[in-house]
Amino acid sequence: MIDITNIKLSNAQIAWRAAQDIQDGAYVNLGIGFPEMVARFQPDGKQAIFHTENGVLDFGKAPDPGEEDWDLINAGKKAITRKPGTSFFHHADSFAMVRGGHLDVAILGAYQVAQSGDLANWSTGKGGIPAVGGAMDLVQSAKRVAVITDHVTKKGDPKLVDACTLPLTGVGCVTRIYSSLAVIDVDAVGFVLREKIAAISIEDLQSLTGAPLHRDGPVENLACPKELA
């Protein structure tokens, strides 16, 4: 099997690629952890408005150390700041934004994504303490649900699979995957390959993917800024 250690995209590069697809003026929720990195790479001239489930819309960057106000945090419990245009609201309103279909994009991490668009990202099913947060609400109701992820697990098993074996977060919800090797859409036929890094062949990419990669047009080169590698 091909060794992808030295050719795969970095997390910053994956986040950068995902950021390129966010439209100007889009309302966006980024999952806690890795997906938060997407906010760093908003293209010039495009301004997304970020939502955090605990009740803030259009917040500013992290404060300097020592300047934190712990009444002003994001869903990851990290300190944020306010800026002109920020709004605060309670949790029922926050999830009315989510469930009511008002968010344009949600970007989350994944343990597994199935070719049906099913997502598993909240429980490893190993008897750990379950914790779901807002993920189940987001994946069922944002207008577009994208996943950013390594293409395979640390052990090398596919994360893009025929059917999820881990507990589901949502059914048929993911429409695009930004992986460390490719950009893949999920539609009625299953996984559709849109872009791949130049250093991997389609055959090798298929061998690292747990379900067929379909093509319905040209496969573009997935090129990301080298300085983010």
Added chain:
Amino acid sequence: MDKTIQTAAEAVAQIPDGATVMIGGFGGSGAPIELIHALIDHGAKHLTVVNNNAGNGHVGLAALIEQGRVDKLVCSFPRSADPSVFVECYRAGRIKLEIVPQGTLAERIRAGGAGIPAFYTPTGFGTDMAEGKPVEVFEGRSYVQERWLKADYALIKAELGDRHGNLTYRMAARNFNPIMATAATTTIAQVSRIVTPGGIDPEHVVTPGIFVAGLAEVPNPAQEEELNRAEAIYP
């Protein structure tokens, strides 16, 4: 009318053993630390607590759990920087856990406060969360029935309050506090400052006083994050 209560201790003194208590806050933001600590001092046990999380460190909700007062926790995300108290109790079988998706938790509370016994949500359809719950199709899409959530008491944190119980909040510390205020038989607020009626512009009132039974002034309230950075332990 004067809903002012002199101390946090007096505010929680009537909470009986076995009560269901909603506690506001998202992590430490908006958590009524002084009311929780007063509840620990008061001694009520066999509580069912509704909160987004399961405590952090050894203060606030974590301290209430550590003192063995909580039989059951209803929450969405029992993880934190230091969840050791909850994890130990859970693994030892001393606390029951009901996990609820965060938006469903918020809406169940809102429904409880609004007199709506059940509602349908797309959240959790096709997952373990929907097990045993009625599912219905509306306009071609499947929805899961969820039920209201109510409490005997809500302990919440607000910024300003007047003696009629009108409340404002401070930034993201608002979170679950206004909805919990509506969903409990008795809602107790700790506020940073009590002002005279008229001291809050009616346009700025977030929780109207009808939802609030009593309020205690706690100037300069403790922040869970700062207590944890100082490695505080309560009591």
